[in-house]
Amino acid sequence: MTTQTLKDLEQTQDFIRRHIGPDEAQTQAMLNDINAESVDALIDEIVPANIRLADLPAIEESKTEVKALADLKAVASKNVVNTTHIGLGYYGTLTPNVILRNVLENPGWYTAYTPYQPEIAQGRLESLLNYQQMCLDLTGLDLASASLLDEGTAAAEAMALAKRVSKNKKSNLFFVSEEVYPQTIDVVKNRAEFFGFDLVIAPANDVENHDVFGALLQYPAASGEVSDISELIEKVHAKKGIVAVAADIMSLVLLKAPGELGADVVIGSSQRFGVPMGYGGPHAAFFTTSDKYKRSMPGRIIGVSKDTRGNAALRMAMQTREQHIRREKANSNICTAQVLLANMAAFYAVYHGPKGLKVIAERIHRFTDILCLGMATKGVQADHANYFDTLTFTLSNKEEIVSRALAKGVNLRTDVEGKVSVSLDETTTRENVANLFDILLGEGHGLDVAALDQQIIDCDHASIPASLVRESEILTHPVFNSYHSETEMLRYIKKLENKDLALNHSMISLGSCTMKLNATAQMIPVSWPEFANMHPFAPVDQAQGYKHMIDELDKWLVELTGYDAMSMQPNSGAQGEYAGLIAIQKYHESRGDAHRNICLIPSSAHGTNPASAQMVGMKVVVVDCDKSGNVDMSDLKAKAEELRDNLSCIMITYPSTHGVYEETIREICEIIHDNGGQVYLDGANMNAQVGITSPGFIGADVSHLNLHKTFAIPHGGGGPGMGPIGVKKHLAPFLPDHALINVDESTKGNGAVSAAPFGSAGILCISYLYIAMLGKKGVTDSTKYAITNANYLAHKLSQHYPILYTGNNGRVAHECIVDLRPLKEASGITEMDVAKRLMDYGFHAPTMSFPVAGTLMIEPTESEAKPELDRFIEAMTCIRDEIRKVEQGEWTVENNPLHNAPHTLADITDPAWDRAYTVGEAVFPVPAAAANKFWPTVNRIDDVFGDRNLICSCPSVDTYKD
Known part of the structure; x- marks a missing residue:
């Protein structure tokens, strides 16, 4: 008869043994080799006793994969996924299933690392080159990056580039059209504040009245209007300013390229090219500019070189790890692209090709024409005669219409007083348009979609000005004209995958990058429609499933970090550094210490540390390390005391970047605090802390967490990432908020660092399940x-x-x-x-x-x-x-x-x-x-x-x- 208890038998379902590689026998063999009595005895040898936690963290016991997924499915069911017509840079899209299954859900694509070793990354590099070509064709400029974090970030980076390259050196003013998406304005305002730039937000036509180093325009405008911005661009150029245009990628299939209108930089989101909304991300932002500004471009660029046999070969060009070389002089602290999502967008363009994309764009536009014409026949004129996919109506009965929309399971854009905007997308159907007539006009209007469609054809309805109709060809390269059947597409994706080494082939032992198991069970909910199809600006009562998951993940991370509050908004580690340093600076300002601007950084620090510090106006002072790789305590003390009147913080990684638990970490925190500074503990090496110590327990004030490292979100070939920050309670009031969705009442009015309120919320379920199952x-x-x-x-x-x-x-x-x-x-x-x-x-x-x-x-x-x-x-x-x-x-x-x-x-x-x-x-x-x-x-x-x-x-x- 068996002597095993039910609990013993249930161990076969335990996720812990699936995640942790060595079994009992392997562990004992390794311990014998290194002369350690046990795993716990080894930890006692290594981790300083004065920072050890006495008990296991106060989170739940582990769940099986089946249980964890079932529980999260119940949470997801609390989300109400309405038909969305909100727009503002986020749209319903149809991810081709061949891309969904073979890219987004394929570990050959999502577990690969950043292509720093290009010889074994030629597949994703080719796909990223396709992405760059797609962006160049659509925007009409010379040089494209391999993607940035989101549209708001890309706009802020465009402003920084404009300042670097503008010939109007006397100006400190950047102009933003009030028709730029509100979340983009929010991010740009926050960035401008810490760069010390002056900002004016006004109607686009007002730009000629200001002496600016640069300007940001939206094309089409947030209200949907399509207008010729070439004259405005000329006026800025006449003042030696640089013009960035935020453009909708789908509209550019039909509209004249911004580069042809004179734009110096074009930015935007490629989300609607097959990437689910995911409550805000992850999404790849595009960034294109003139070749003459290539040395000032942020982020990564994929370039063509040659190998030792003289054959063409791809690699990351110029910007590769520039933060580690140029440090605080880097163009940007953003060293993350959104590679997995950029690849999805590129494959979407490859699969549909120029003809397929034109059909999709024309169908969206035709439905918008039908909606506009139908409303006009009933006496309701849209605010603008020229548009692509978005109509704005000034209404006296707005509340009644919004109420009808919600009753019918439809979300409209309602944040502008007295106005309602309606955006259509690839998922829009005839039934959706008929439903919109019922919502906007009330039932019994008598409008018929097919009849209106014929009327548009008969009257040659033109809602895009002739001067703005695209005449230049797009996507003429054979790669966009060769793989339109699913068989061909499947083989093309597989051909590229075969060129890349990922975690599904072998161990990737990169230090400081934590390439651990990204369990399949953790990845499954990313594709659930309850999470994938939620608009980030949907009413909060419709996103209760997301709120439940984020709140619980927040609670767990607070416990694991020893902090008091978290912000999920930063969508990369570098973005987290930026947000954390902003919190520190705003804290100092609140105490009348705005002059505190010195950031101490050990010489061993990550390259993004000094780059992030300069982005919030800090001066970097390097602290030496001793011959053992530890912070030189005498140098630290001397500099902290010498600079105490202006000391803002220290940025330190723990365990150190040299792979050692420094014995003096608590003393380091005390020295900084004694001299009026704050401690920013870089969370890159959090995988050596969880459960045995924590930044808050050590004495730090703020950290970012690389969820794509410690908490198992996969690297995706160089992105996505997530970099939420944890803070002690005195810094909590200074966490980021959002212009459209209030994240927390205590942070209301704070600026945003990312375009969406909870960053790349669509992948938070991965870390949630990682913790739940362990x-x-x-x-x-x-x-x-x-x-x-x-x-x-x-x-x-x-x-x-x-x-x-x-x-x-x-x-x-x-x-x-x-x-x-x-x-x-x-x-x-x-x-x-x-x-x-x-x-x-x-x-x-x-x-x-x-x-x-x-x-x-x-x-x-x-x-x-x-x-x-x-x-x-x-x-x-x-x-x-x-x-x-x-x-x-x-x-x-x-x-x-x-x-x-x-x-x-x-x-x-x-x-x-x-x-x-x-x-x-x-x-x-x-x-x-x-x-x-x-x-x-x-x-x-x-x-x-x-x-x-x-x-x-x-x-x-x-x-x-x-």
Whole structure:
């Protein structure tokens, strides 16, 4: 008879054992190797006792996948998903199912990392190049980025670019048309305040009355009006100002490109190209500009270069990690793109092609014509005669109409006094239009959609001015004209996926990036219509499911961070840094300390830290680190005391970027507080804190959390991300709010940092389920096993490579740094060679040359089991042996498998093979590589050539054939 209890039997359903890689036997074997009695004993050795939490966090016990999903489905059912006609940059869209299943829901696309190793990222790079080409064609400009966080952020970045490049150096004034989307104005106002720019918000025609360095116009306007803005642009240019135009991407299929009207920058959201609304995100914003401003562009740009065989190859150009090089002088702190969503939009354009997009845009516009004509025949004129998809009506019975709309399950735009706006989209049907007539006119109006449609044809109705009808062709490149059947599209997506290494192939050991399991169960609700199809400005009583989920996630994160309040609005880690620093500055201002503007930053800090500090008007002062990688306490004390009158804060990462729990972290907090400053603790390494310590318990005042790291939102090939911030109660009144949806009564009136009130709310369900399924024990065990795996890896690798930094007891935190500099000096083999050679073994390289040049920073996470760790260790051990052969002269510096890595099929099928090593040594260096071979599709890429010959649009089809 069995002796197991029911609880024992139910352990088979426990998510914790699914998430944490090592089982009991593997764990014991690793502990034996590193001479640790137990996991808990190891944690006791590593984490300073004075910051250890006594108990498990006060959150719920773990739930099974089945239970957690069922409970969240019940929560989701509280959302009322009305038919939405609100518009304002968010629209219903039809995600082609071939894209939904094979991109959004495919780990081959959503678990990939930022393409810093382009040889194994050619698929997503090609798709991003398609995205850039799509944006260039539609906007009529020369250069496009690979996407930004959202439309509001893109507008703020356009303002910053205008200030950098404008020849009107005497002006400090930026003009914003009052017809720009209100949430965009909110973000721009907040950014302008901390940049010290003057801002005027007025009717667009008023721009000629101001001496400006730049202006922002909306095309079509928020009210829906389509007007020729070329004269306004000329007037700004006459004053040496720069004009940014926020444009609707679908309208540009039919409207003259803003670049043809004279715009210097065009920004907007590509959401309506197949990306669900998701209560505000994630969505990819586009940003295009003139080639002459390329050095001032924010974010990432994908460029065409060549590999060592002379073949075309793609890479990130120019801006790649510029924050880590230029620090506070960087163009922007935003180093995140919205890659997964940009790829969805690009595939949408590829799938529909120019003809398909034109049909969609014309259908939207025709329905709008029908609505406008029908209303006019009943004596209700739209405010504007020229429009694309949005009509605004000035009404005396607004309340009655809104009441009828809500009764029929319809949302309209109602935030402007005395007016109602109606936006139509790809999902609009004949029935929706008939329903709108009932809402706007009352039943019994006698209007017929088909009859009105025929009337429009007969009278040659023209609601787009002839001068603004697009004449230039779009999407002429073969990629947009080749994959219109589902079979062809499916194969194209798969072809690109096969070029990319993601977590579904092997461990990605990037330090500080926490590439852990993104469990399938956590991803499922992203596609649920209750979450996916909610407009961010829907009445709050319709979004009670979202509110319940966000409130509960908020409560859990407050407990796990030791803070008192959270803001979910920042939609990237860098955006979180920005929001947290704003809270600090506003706190100082509230106490009459507006002069406090010095930010201390250790030399080991993330590159976005100084870039974020300068965005809120702070002056960065670098604090030295000692030879062990810790903050130099004497330097910190001296600078804090010297600058105490103007000290605003310190930005510090914990555990340190060097992978060590600094023993003095509490003292650091006390020194800053004693000198009048606040402590910003960067949450990048929160995966080494959850459940065993917390920023608030340590003594910090504010942190951002990278939900795409610690809390399992996948990286998506370089985005989406989420960077909510936690704060102590004295900073809570200074958290971001929103112009259209009040986030919390205590923050009412505060500016926004993102376009949507809860940022990329559509992916918060991932982190919600991560915590729900792990529970208090699971989230704590995740931290413990991340540390255990890292120490096992560090111990094994230390037998072959120097480990740069360790704690007082020789242990590391959740990551370690392998120092390749001595080997480089002895052999000539570089960290780049090692990174590229790892591809031949089937691995993505660790973080290269950060935070120390000439090193690799490795973070295995808790999700990797011992066999995968051992496979990585074997690869690194074999690579060390290969370096030794170069050291000993068996191979030359120029003719060895590291220098020539990665190796491709083109290499091994080349009859002119003249290498000093065999084909087998090149591509099957160990049996494990042969058993699960990943083939890079290009050889090593020439970065210098790519930057000197900048091409950021799709090459000719012949290039792809070659």
